Amino acid sequence: MRWWVWIGRVGFVLVIVAIAWWCWHLTRLDQTEQAAAITTQEAVVAAVGAVGAIASLFPKLFARAALPPLETRADDLANAMLPQWRKAIEERNLNAPLPIRWHRATRPVAPPVTDPATGGSPPLPGAARVTAHNLERGTQDDLYALYAGLPSGRLIITGNAGAGKSAAAVLLLREALEIRQRASPEDRAIMPVPILVNPHGWDPETTSVESWLTGQVAEISGARRGAAELVTQRRIAVFLDGLDEVGEELRPKLLRALSRQTGFRLVLLSRDDELVDTAQRHALLGATAVALRPVDGGEAADYLLSRLVSPAPPAWQKLAAQLRKGGRGPLAAALRTPFMLTLLRDAYDATGPVDELLNRRRFPNAARIEHHLLDRALEAAYTPGPDRPPQRYSLATAQRTLGFLAHYLSQNDGGDLKWWSVARWAAPSVAARTLFAWAFWLAVQIPLTLLLGLSYRLADGRTVLSGWLIGEVMGLMSAFAAVRPRMRAPRRLPPHLWRAPFTANSLLVVMPAGLSMALVLRLFSSTLPGVTGWLVDGLVCWLTLVFVTTLLNTAQDDDYAFDPPRSWRDDAVTSLVLAITVMLGAFEAGIGFGMQFRVGLVNVLAIGALGGLAIGFWQWSFSTTWRVFCRHVELALRYRTPLRLMRFLEDARQRQVLRTAGPVYQFRHAKLQERLNERWLKSRQSVPGNS
Template identity: 30%
Template sequence: MVSGVAGTVAVGIAVNQVLNDDEWNLWALGIAVLIAVSAEAVNQWLGHLDGRDAAGAVTPETVGNAAEALARLVKAQWTTEAAIRALDDPDPMPVRWRLAEAAVMDHPERVSRSRDPDWSGRSDRIDEIAAWLRELERSRLVVLGEPGSGKTTLAVQLVRELLATRETGEPVPVLVSVSGWDTVAQPDVWDWLAERLRLGYPALSAPDFGGHAYRDLTRDRLVLPVLDGLDEIPAPARTAVLKALNASLGTGGLILTCRTREYTRAVTDAVSVLTAAAVIRPEPLSPKAAAAYLTSVLPPVPPPAWQTVLDTLASGGRSPLARVCATPLGLWLVRTTQARPGADPAALADTGRHPTAAALRSHLFDQLIPVLVAARPPTGDPTDLFRPRRRHDPDDVARWLGHLARILARPLTGDGKPRTRDFAWWRLARDTLTPARFRITAVLAACLPVGLAFGISVGLYGTFAIGARAGIVGGLLVALTMMFIAGGAVWLSAADLFRSEPSHADLDLRGRTPLLLTGLARKVALGLPVGLTVSFLSGIPDKIVGGLVLGLTIGVVIGFVEWAEVPAGTGGSGSPLTVWRADRTLNLLRSASVGLVLGLLVGLITGLSIGVPLGLMGGLLLGLTVGFLTALTGEKRAWPGYLIATYRLALDKRLPRRLMPFLDDAHRLGLLRAVGPLYQFRHAEFQDHLAARHDPPSP
């Protein structure tokens, strides 16, 4: 970054001398280039010192501290998420799990010392399942089941229970979506998991833990991977994941979730089971068990409207209502949509209205959005997890989530499955715009502000320096030229903008003040000679004061931005909204820093001709515009790409302009769930339902 600012300064000096037709402008150009090169060399050296001083030596103690920090972060993350999903309200559903068929499981002696073929456990007794998992030879478990059967919920319960009873030195369970694993690019599960930890838990990159604890923890096998959603990737990828796990897990533990049929096919195609893993599957909830659960969540004397539902289930028949309530998803839908004033739960048992289980489930999905929006009014308290920050129309929520569901689902994979279940905001442009359309949108977004800023700034300078007519013409010519340059730069760099991943900025001062002060001192020491040199070459009247102001600005701005990029060891986990905000903060900081330095330089120089206040105003306008252009063409540009995509999708009325705040509200409403920095629909079946509702009609 120092070299970028120094290069900008160098160009400013050279252009100023050429425009003023100074007899020694070639010398100025040479000196300017020398400044830029020297600044880059000094910056590299200081950066080396900063990195060496900031990141301490990696010792068993620092790795242990990182493991404890990760355990704290994961615990806080899933305590919050479990509350939003109401997993403990009032108790977990009593789903019974049993060992699956021998055909999908390894030899018994590799799996468990007890070799108990009749093992079973219940979700409402998660402590017993966690204790059994620890007794397995390698603590490996595959959780199978049909859609809505509670696979992911069991994985979350195990993460929380393993953390609650974890002893020092035991691996930390971390739940991640398996859909992002490219086994060709990263065949080793631990390397891939390290990258997931880096993105989802920025604190692991803090100097407190050596700067790269995410790699140290996976290297030392202090992480227990909990991989969710193997069934959500194409069949060839499932087989590749299974082979990669067997090849790279070593003696490490694992929890893996997958639908039964998809896992059976993966085992068949791989001609191998997951080594040393127990495989369990759920039993359907009986109608009587479903009735007992609903009775437990209703008042001690159930409202009369519920009696028909309870009687229908207690009779033990095979009605559509009983079939829907045979899964935790169906039971949750019945409870969520009907336990409200004015509801008529008795209508759910009417086979004339709902002749099949699929029809009844579709009806419940249709009710879910309006019910939750009505039940959870907005609040200004961000700590209230169950209420959104803004008021939303249910029809808008349904339309926007429907479009999002379709974006994630289409195009279908080769075996007819939705493309993905994970919404990563930094991939929005890649998932919704063709490269050509994205380039055109990005160019238009860059050209307009660049043209206006350069036209106004140069026009003002020209008007005061050589006359209004010449100033306007010159401003127009410069504006058109800079629009062409800006458009070309954005067009050429759009491919990287299209593929950028999130970066990080942390403005928390707690425990980081010494690091900030040290960084500022070093950058100011670099900025002062640059600023003084610029001042003496540019013709600023008070060269000492001008140089000091410019040098201090360069040093402070660069030092602050580079400090902000260093995560704090006390930071939280990376939720979708916090990752988005952190990347936005870094991009705005970088744009503002370039804009401030360039604006101050141009303002001081042009102020000689048109007055310092007006010169500074025009300089800052020009500088901030160049800073904006830097955000589009520089490094770490996930947020600008997201910004371009959301503007385009909002114009098409497919998604709201303020997409991430809306998704945060949808998460608070219980319509979405968060897995690290990713959003998913509350249930995969809910995503499929919305995607089907918003498919365009067939011609």
Template identity: 35%
Template sequence: MVVGDHGTMVVHNHLTPQTPLDVMAETLAAAVEEEWNKEAGLRRLKARVVDETPLPVRWEVSGRRVADRVAGATAEGVRDSFGPLPGLRVVTREQLLEGGGLNELYEVYGGLASGRILLVGREAAGKTAALVLLLLKAIEYRREAKPENQRRIPVPVLLPLEGWDPRKESALDWAATQIARRYRVRGPEEARQLLKERRVALFLDGLDEVVGKLRGAMVRALGSERVRMVVASRVDEAERTAQKMRLRGAVGLEIQPVKPEVAADYLLNQLPDPPPPAWHRLTSRLLHESDSAVAEALSSPLAIGLVRDVYREDDPVDELLDTARFPDSRTIEDHLLDHAVAAAYTPAYWDPRPRYSPETAERTLRFIAARLAQEGGGDLSWWHIPGWANPRPRAVVVGVVVGMVYGVVSALGLWRASGPLSACVAGPLLAVAAGGLAGRQVSLLAAPQPLPSAGWRDIFSPATLKIGVMCWLSVGLMNWFGPQFMDPPMPVWLDWLTALPFGFAATMASGPGYQLMVGGFLFGLGSGPWFNGMRQRLTRRTVTESRSIGPRDVWRHHGGLRLVLALVSGLAVALVFGCYMGWSHGLRNGVASALVAGLWATLFAGPVGNLTVATALTAVQLAFRERTPVRLMAFLDDAHHRNLLRVTGPVYQFRHARLQERLTQQE
């Protein structure tokens, strides 16, 4: 405080520069917030209009044996303890036993000494919804904190546990790989550093979906990591797992059923006052007969949301009160699930007409649910779609088209260069070879495989560009100083021009671009364990901005990137063959050689080995066989926007496991 006239206050501003880890954490936080804000809107977890109020989250300490004692989670001074986040207090036993809502859940998350929460609930209780809302709360709290405190507040990242094998990969390594792949963080090593320094908190969903002994192995592996985490699971599976292995230091919090008065208010919120008689009878039963079948069914967020989706304002919603048709809560839930797809594709009079009919949508989703049940998982990975239909018809079609195109183009080039005899002999042979290899490559794409993907700045990173320039200089110098085996010798400018494709090949082979180009690349570079290790060392620091993109965006990105790279690769091959052959044997031979070699490289590096193209062709094949939409990826994106599917990174999942189960049974 400065008192009196002519007082002077000297203020010093000290700015601490951000470290690369700070920048990466900020970029990751922005990507996570963008992804889950959008997804929360589609899942109706956030208010979309002014007068809409989402269902609240209520929790209590679980009374079942799913975790250790509460005292173990709140103890201070233990080796794995976490200090409270800036602005929060240490959570006490009394505070936990009081329970609460979302704000109290965040206080537990940020102030629990053990830093571990096991969030459990019965089926369709809203565990994933609570996890998403807690994540958004954590992101918001971090964004509004002072800059000096943001470094001490971890970035929450939600990951599904499906696909992780703790017997082969540690929890930290697996999480780092998932974060780097999903959010395009610079690399697994940088993501691992964020985790080791507690700059990232793990929100892990789907522990109950893991089968067998793998679940216990996951719990053991997670308990040994010093990372703040929240793990969600159904309560029955969590209790069975805890009999053999508990998540060390975790407190078990159970999501509570929705209260009847909250459910009634939510259902009546979008209706006129007074409500229609059918809705009034339904909500009256909810409020006055809490032990009825409809009250038990509408204690879960899933069933409440389905009632709002299936029944319009003037529909006979009171039919759910018929105890002869619906004797228990399970039959009510099955009835709502059976009508969920048709309701999503039946527009109100003010809505635009959907692109797909209810019958088409239901038939397609039944087929997809049955396929996922066959594969034994809940993730719909679009790059596995080529395995849903016999690849032979696609292989034949692609082989014939590629063979005809390549045979005609190469025959014309050879005719102009060497005459009709060589064109008639070599043209058919090249056509058969190209068609056979193209068909074989299409067939190979039907087998399940990981999705190779990268961005432009990942492929052409500073490290790979340096290798490309060094290779270009080396080949150019060899052409310049080497023996002049060509008669007449090529000029200097042509020596350096023909070296450019070798530099491009080295750039692609030394980075993630190698994964996008099939067959050991074009010039034989990038094969063997030495090159694989070199690529891993060079791609540790990529520079692509962090962002998470959905399945359809990944599909488009993968296809467009592959096709452009294939065209550039074809031009590179054409440049090498065309220059050498053209200078030695004339312009016609050079053009013919460039055409034959460049087209081969373009076809096989691009559309033939492209998973995007294979997925699109499979969708056409399924449209004839199963009467599904020809543009299957567009349909999946539309179903996501209608809240029938949800997005987790680059894969789709059904809105709820029960919906997938009902559709599978119908199929």
């Protein structure tokens, strides 16, 4: 339900309460005072009636602003995503990747298609209809032709772990966006905008494909309005990565739901073994599958030597010669994927002892080589060097922190490290959650008790501890919100915030609610005297409600994707502005409260300031960044992670240990996460008391 509907309902209740209080108040006045009060009442009723009349005469003013045309929204989404994916390609070093080669899949990962050129929908503008001949083999440059020319619009890209599926998808997605951007307006109108999504958290038995995709588009674009139309009108193409990472029983259900939908183009990425097992129970109907080919020894040798100054050092020449010989040795088996080759590139510099990998006693199988390269790549990332960021964290700190994150992310968020979901990282026990709640409660309750107690002392001489009861209740509310396992998505500071009071909803719904709230505040003796004071109080309540509701209902849009630090900073700024807004409203109410006592102007202002600071600080305690920072403190105490965890994550991204995907971090590859998780579990088992 929209926020202004709730404000209207609350405002109606406040009006009823204010009328009841006013009638009770009249019975306590003498005849002269009653006559004056009734005159004031008539003026107020006339003003409220005038506002109601205006609202009834102009109902269309309550309608929301019209959305831009569908084509414009699709173009805006594509234009916002293209620079972000270009940046992601730079972060992943994909501008000069290994040759990505594919052939038609021979394993039973999809139903057999006799002639892919028959039936279906026409190809996208500029593309030719795919035939069986086009599916025999190809390179990365040919993938767009399959994506745009398959009549079914369904393409499966499979391969072993590390075969380059994600790299192929990212490069294909960028190419699709660039071709769409260069197309004419008429062609763009029928060319969908590709989005990369992960099925983690989607249950097709409770959520339809369209509903799930609407949520995904809303999360990517940052705006839920209009997201459903982009999905229902087939203005998006779906790149689905991570099917092999969801539960084994859930995969057939996902493919069944995707098979039943029609209209949007779909590119499915999955590992071979998992997809073969899933296809035996339910396959993606109408799909055409291609498999990524392993890197052969000659390609691997050429790639490794291309980054070195000719002639290459003897150790690298020896390694390249062994790769060119082929065979089935441990080295050739380990370096058949682009990921392992890039690990080798990062693990050894030009003068490194890379030929040690040829030692059969030390590396008897491919798994030993993979583990060695994974460990050494992390060591190389945190070794000081001229081409690396300044050294902020030791290797031991990095291994401990990244191992902790790898372990808990594998159990909670499917590999997506969302900074606002830190409550799920720690997987705390009941005792740990209780201790955290007590610590958070004290951190909020003590400042509130002192601030409110000082205001009471200035007002009528009560002790400082007189604010203890209110501080305790407010602290318990904050602690309860802090220990919730889920946190809301980050917010942003909306552009042109100053315009919020001048909208139709603000003038016709929120303003009457603010005037009604000012009447209710008289029950607590927290208003300025007289009709003028009531109008001033109503104006402040109105502006406070307007800015608070605007800030609470503003999510971060697509401009913030691929930049988690900016997402964090802007959520902190928005929370601070929200706290200041609430503080100013409480400051005015505090002044009204202070004027009820026989104290000087300085004390009245001090009472208002202390009350405003207390309420503003209380509001800040509900902010995501503050609660997440408290979790960072908890993690630092329990697991010795860096206190400034966001800075550590960004440093790891700069060292190419992590990567960004939207406003979240991910490990560079699932194998790296798995290896760090293994080492974390071993380290915990070696500590007494841990199991």
